Amino acid sequence: MFGRLTLGQIPYHNGIVLGAFIFAAGAGLVIMAALTYYRKWGYLIREWITSLDHKKIGVMYIIVGLVMLFRGFIDGVMIRTQQAMADGPHSAGHLQALHGYLPPFHFDQIYSSHGTIMIIFAVTVVLTGFQNIIVPLQIGARDMAFPYLNAVSLWLTAAGAALVMISLFVGDFSHAGWVGIIPLTELPYSPGVGVDYWDWALQLSSLGTTLGALNLITTIVMMRAPGMTWFRMPFFTWASLSTQTIGLTAFPVLGVALALLSSDRYLGTHFYTGGMGGNLMLYTDLFWIWGHPEVYFIILPAWGIMSEVIPVFSEKALFGYTVMVAATLSIAGLSWAVWLHHFFTMGAGPGVNLFFSVSTMLVGIPTGVKVFNWSLTLYRGRLRFETPMLWAIGGLILLLVGGLTGMMLAIPAINYTVHNSVFVIAHFHMMFLVSVYGIFAGMMFWFPKVFGFRLDENSGRKFFIFFSLGTATTFSAMFTLGFMGMTRRLDYLYDPHWQPLLDIEEFGIFLYCVAVFYFFKMIYVSLRDRAKESHGQDVWSTSRTLEWMTLTPVPYYNFAVIPEVHGRDEWASRRESGFEDSGPEEYEDIHLPKSSIAPAVIGALAFGFGFGMTWRIWWMAGLSLLGIIGVVILRSFADQSGIVLSADAVRRMEQKPEGTGIITDHISPPVAELEALS
Amino acid sequence: MSRTERLTPSHRLWARHHPEPDPIAMKTLGFWLYMMSDALIFAGLFAAYAVLDHKFNAAGGPQIKNVVHPLEAFVQTIVVFTSVLAYSLAMVGLKARNRMFVLAGLLSAFVLGGVFLGLEINDFATLVAHGITPERSGLMSIFFVLIATHGLHMAFGMLWMAVMMAQVALKGFTTEVVTRLLNLRLFWVFQASIWVCMFVFVYLNGAF
Numbered sequence: 001m002f003g004r005l006t007l008g009q010i011p012y013h014n015g016i017v018l019g020a021f022i023f024a025a026g027a028g029l030v031i032m033a034a035l036t037y038y039r040k041w042g043y044l045i046r047e048w049i050t051s052l053d054h055k056k057i058g059v060m061y062i063i064v065g066l067v068m069l070f071r072g073f074i075d076g077v078m079i080r081t082q083q084a085m086a087d088g089p090h091s092a093g094h095l096q097a098l099h100g101y102l103p104p105f106h107f108d109q110i111y112s113s114h115g116t117i118m119i120i121f122a123v124t125v126v127l128t129g130f131q132n133i134i135v136p137l138q139i140g141a142r143d144m145a146f147p148y149l150n151a152v153s154l155w156l157t158a159a160g161a162a163l164v165m166i167s168l169f170v171g172d173f174s175h176a177g178w179v180g181i182i183p184l185t186e187l188p189y190s191p192g193v194g195v196d197y198w199d200w201a202l203q204l205s206s207l208g209t210t211l212g213a214l215n216l217i218t219t220i221v222m223m224r225a226p227g228m229t230w231f232r233m234p235f236f237t238w239a240s241l242s243t244q245t246i247g248l249t250a251f252p253v254l255g256v257a258l259a260l261l262s263s264d265r266y267l268g269t270h271f272y273t274g275g276m277g278g279n280l281m282l283y284t285d286l287f288w289i290w291g292h293p294e295v296y297f298i299i300l301p302a303w304g305i306m307s308e309v310i311p312v313f314s315e316k317a318l319f320g321y322t323v324m325v326a327a328t329l330s331i332a333g334l335s336w337a338v339w340l341h342h343f344f345t346m347g348a349g350p351g352v353n354l355f356f357s358v359s360t361m362l363v364g365i366p367t368g369v370k371v372f373n374w375s376l377t378l379y380r381g382r383l384r385f386e387t388p389m390l391w392a393i394g395g396l397i398l399l400l401v402g403g404l405t406g407m408m409l410a411i412p413a414i415n416y417t418v419h420n421s422v423f424v425i426a427h428f429h430m431m432f433l434v435s436v437y438g439i440f441a442g443m444m445f446w447f448p449k450v451f452g453f454r455l456d457e458n459s460g461r462k463f464f465i466f467f468s469l470g471t472a473t474t475f476s477a478m479f480t481l482g483f484m485g486m487t488r489r490l491d492y493l494y495d496p497h498w499q500p501l502l503d504i505e506e507f508g509i510f511l512y513c514v515a516v517f518y519f520f521k522m523i524y525v526s527l528r529d530r531a532k533e534s535h536g537q538d539v540w541s542t543s544r545t546l547e548w549m550t551l552t553p554v555p556y557y558n559f560a561v562i563p564e565v566h567g568r569d570e571w572a573s574r575r576e577s578g579f580e581d582s583g584p585e586e587y588e589d590i591h592l593p594k595s596s597i598a599p600a601v602i603g604a605l606a607f608g609f610g611f612g613m614t615w616r617i618w619w620m621a622g623l624s625l626l627g628i629i630g631v632v633i634l635r636s637f638a639d640q641s642g643i644v645l646s647a648d649a650v651r652r653m654e655q656k657p658e659g660t661g662i663i664t665d666h667i668s669p670p671v672a673e674l675e676a677l678s
Numbered sequence: 679m680s681r682t683e684r685l686t687p688s689h690r691l692w693a694r695h696h697p698e699p700d701p702i703a704m705k706t707l708g709f710w711l712y713m714m715s716d717a718l719i720f721a722g723l724f725a726a727y728a729v730l731d732h733k734f735n736a737a738g739g740p741q742i743k744n745v746v747h748p749l750e751a752f753v754q755t756i757v758v759f760t761s762v763l764a765y766s767l768a769m770v771g772l773k774a775r776n777r778m779f780v781l782a783g784l785l786s787a788f789v790l791g792g793v794f795l796g797l798e799i800n801d802f803a804t805l806v807a808h809g810i811t812p813e814r815s816g817l818m819s820i821f822f823v824l825i826a827t828h829g830l831h832m833a834f835g836m837l838w839m840a841v842m843m844a845q846v847a848l849k850g851f852t853t854e855v856v857t858r859l860l861n862l863r864l865f866w867v868f869q870a871s872i873w874v875c876m877f878v879f880v881y882l883n884g885a886f
Binding site (some may be wrong): 210252586640 | 682692693695696699704705707714718722726736737816819837848
């Protein structure tokens with residue numbers, strides 16, 4: 001009846017997992033109780049769960065991503081603490097572990113979930129959220145090309161994230177690393193459900209990302225405001241276009257790599273098995289053919305954010321816009337030609353290694369161009385060091401460290417000596433942190449646009465300072481440890497000489513914890529003082545692109561009348577030419593999509609499918625799949641005409657004073673104002 | 679150095695009566711992009727086939743030349759392209775706004791798709807009856823999975839066709855129905871083209 005699922009699979013005997021469960025269940029109960037007490041269930045379902053508004057979908061993406069970022073961070077803390085405790089043969093063991101406090105199997109699950117979560121469910125998801133919110137605004141569109149599909153993408157991603165989360169409390173997670181080391185992920189070596197959780201979680205979110213990619217590309221191609229030619233597009237939109245091109249082409253390959261693995265595990269085929277004609281390198285190649293473009297999938301939008309933030313706080317146009325566009329596109333193209341540098345040591349031969357070494361170094365050229373262009377944007381600018389700018393410049397500096405160590409790793413001779421060492425780990429953490437710095441820059445930068453009030457500058461600054469101190473401390477020690485020969489994924493470390501550096505890393509983690517405290521404080525203080533911090537449409541007063549032209553918080557129809565675009569930085573030209581307040585004289589009716597519960601139902605069924613497959617509860621998986629097909633067919637028969645907001649209603653909305661709440665009625669359509677389109 | 683554009687009062691600031699993008703054009707572009715991701719799924723599988731098509735990967739079991747019959751596959755090719763032809767005739771009916779014509783075309787395309795799938799299932803059943811299963815070796819795994827993936831796409835296309843027949847009958851030629859018919863045509867032609875690749879790389883290349 002329930003496949004492999006029994007009560008014994010709930011690991012209540014493990015104190016750490018039990019603690020996490022109590023924390024998560026308690027937090028969940030508090031949230032549900034609060035929703036019931038304040039009678040917010042209806043609001044939540046009406047305004048958020050069923051919403052097809054790209055801004056709300058973006059906000060939900062970012063919330064999912066930040067929750068996962070927090071979970072991934074806790075995993076990171078646990079990894080570092082284990083390693084700091086488990087160095088040397090005389091290191092003590094606690095909680096039934098021989099060394100440190102985590103038994104090897106548990107430790108393996110933690111580093112696997114840390115990687116999976118941070119890459120797939122935190123950074124990717126948050127950046128997708130930013131693109132959802134900002135791209136339609138920047139190109140002067142009212143919504144995405146396919147609002148309904150957009151919601152489906154969100155809920156598929158959320159279903160994947162939920163699978164990862166539930167693996168903490170029901171059964172195990174994968175112990176085979178975030179890359180799914182083959183043949184460890186094969187059934188004989190991983191008979192449990194951990195690998196299946198990992199597999200289906202990735203599969204679902206990868207499907208969501210692919211659908212999101214085609215949606216964003218269509219939006220950018222088809223929905224630009226009149227006058228916005230390709231080379232007048234704001235740079236973040238270019239970054240998003242390059243990113244989503246990667247997303248559209250790379251993620252299906254991940255789907256194939258994982259589907260063949262599932263086929264091995266469920267049907268007994270021999271794609272990646274050691275014997276019977278399987279090929280281990282086939283998996284490694286397919287995975288990294290997706291895996292390396294994925295790296296750029298998460299860094300290009302972050303660079304896009306930096307390219308928006310730096311000009312605004314330098315009070316200058318972006319230096320070398322055309323070259324920047326070319327650089328972004330060429331990085332997206334090159335991302336397809338470098339995957340083998342992830343396994344130089346696996347016997348591909350000197351010719352192949354040489355090709356991938358050179359192609360990897362080629363990536364350094366457009367990246368270098370970007371670094372110079374940002375620096376030249378800063379050069380002789382009127383610089384203001386507000387929090388978004390701090391994060392952007394922090395990202396710029398990390399990019400230098402990460403990029404230059406990347407160039408070292410591109411040389412096969414060096415790569416052989418540091419292969420699988422924590423030097424590599426420190427390198428790619430530098431690069432991912434560029435994405436994270438980009439995310440926080442974007443968060444500080446656009447938060448006031450979306451919600452109508454600023455994030456607290458004081459604690460935001462402390463958040464930045466402690467985060468950066470943590471980065472410097474942790475990873476300079478990690479680079480050094482890599483050179484000293486420490487390899488990755490060790491639950492027990494044999495060399496006592498590493499202890500001081502491991503302690504320094506642990507101290508760095510402590511600094512990160514302080515930073516997280518200031519992050520929460522920043523959110524709390526900003527919410528508390530939101531009335532004081534509220535502002536008009538252009539909070540930074542030097543913003544340049546279209547998104548700053550709309551009301552704040554952005555009304556659900558984005559632009560009352562679509563603006564004509566005359567140049568690259570339309571809003572900056574209007575401000576500098578004195579047309580800041582020239583609103584439209586006349587309004588017109590606006591067509592908008594109706595809300596729909598179907599995407600959330602599809603997400604829930606997708607979760608049911610993933611859970612059923614993981615535990616081999618065939619009826620559950622089968623019914624969920626049929627359910628998804630049924631919902632899609634039913635909806636295709638339904639009336640899909642949208643709603644119309646009359647010109648009068650638009651006028652009234654536009655003339656209201658600015659809202660100050662987190663979610664004012666500016667953001668959600670007042671039901672009374674709507675007339676069903678016949 | 680790029681300079682910020684100066685605006686004068688003669689510039690039109692707001693695009694009044696800005697038409698919304700053509701829904702058919704937009705959905706067609708979106709569907710082309712979707713087909714691109716589908717093409718990459720097949721590209722990945724073909725790459726896997728190229729890697730696993732080696733006598734070592736047969737693990738002592740049958741090789742491709744022992745399991746394929748190009749002539750039978752040629753019959754399948756004829757069937758799938760006749761189905762595409764029937765679908766195209768339905769599109770002629772769409773231009774004429776003739777509901778019965780469209781339904782007849784869709785039904786023929788549907789039936790021919792069913793014949794194609796029947797031949798494929800029969801082919802698989804014969805192999806399995808001879809003890810040749812996907813579990814036999816890496817080579818047989820990719821052979822079955824590659825062809826079954828295409829078969830699944832065909833089955834999905836047939837389900838879509840069934841839904842479209844109902845919609846044409848119930849709703850007539852609304853913008854949405856027309857968009858879906860056009861995109862289904864794209865999907866159906868694409869699956870036929872993928873079959874050509876299978877025929878060439880698996881059936882012809884494998885047999886000779």
